[in-house]
Amino acid sequence: MDTQTVDGSTDPFPLFGGALTAFIPHSATDVSDLREIPDNQEVFTHAHTDQSLIVELVEYQGHVADHDAARFHFEDIAGSNKASEPSACEVTSVVPLPKSDLSLSDCSSAWMLTGTQCVSKFNEEAKNTVTLHLGVFRLPQFSTDILITFNDPQSISPGSSSATPTGTHGEPWTVQDFQRLLQTLTLRIPGLFG
Known part of the structure; x- marks a missing residue:
């Protein structure tokens, strides 16, 4: 099966069948x-690091x-992790x-949180x-909160499956890449929310 990366495009990436769009960072798979991914999520991983992005409707x-x-x-999320x-x-x-900095002007408010969690991969x-x-x-x-999560590993336990080399030739995503995603998130089809 061919996996597609979404990098290199000058167009926003269609999410949830194009109902939302946003600029997804380079090297995203x-x-x-x-x-299989739940219908309320779009999930991307960095092609060369253990970073991930999740766009979720809750x-x-x-x-x-x-x-x-x-x-x-x-x-x-901490409870789930x-x-x-x-x-x-x-x-x-x-x-x-x-x-004023956001394309998604339909929101009543928007927030960005930064924190750390100690989590295991695959239990x-x-x-x-x-x-x-x-x-x-x-x-x-729309009775909805849209969550966009950027998981950026800082230290990997030697016993983790993530400790195996995943390649180091790719530029990791930055907080600026994440902020661009937040700023460019756009609602195209309000029917997404039912």
Whole structure:
């Protein structure tokens, strides 16, 4: 099976059948070409590093104040990653994203969180330290929060399956690449949300 990378294009990448678009960083492989991905997610991995990007549509959390939404979703991800104990996850910053800098003007607010989580890959014993950058777009009118997660491993345990050399000739993604994705996320088809 041929896997397609999405780099080199000057056009935004179609997400969810083109209902959303955004600029995806260079050297990205669409994971749906490799395995089944849930319908509410688009997942990309870097072709030469262990970095990944996830664009996810989740239920709008109306009981959570806008300024707490990123922390709420970060803690939910930590629970899914089995990294919810205090020593395994930490939020280092949460900042609002000015709507004037965003293509997705339909959101009521947008936030970017940076934190770390100690997670294992494929339920292994070995834990890797990952910097997690999380963008949250709040869309109460569609009962949806859009999460964009950039997983950027900082230290890989020798016992992790990620410790095997994955190639070092590719330029890793940067926070600037992630911010460009956040700024260029555009809603093309509101029917995406039902």
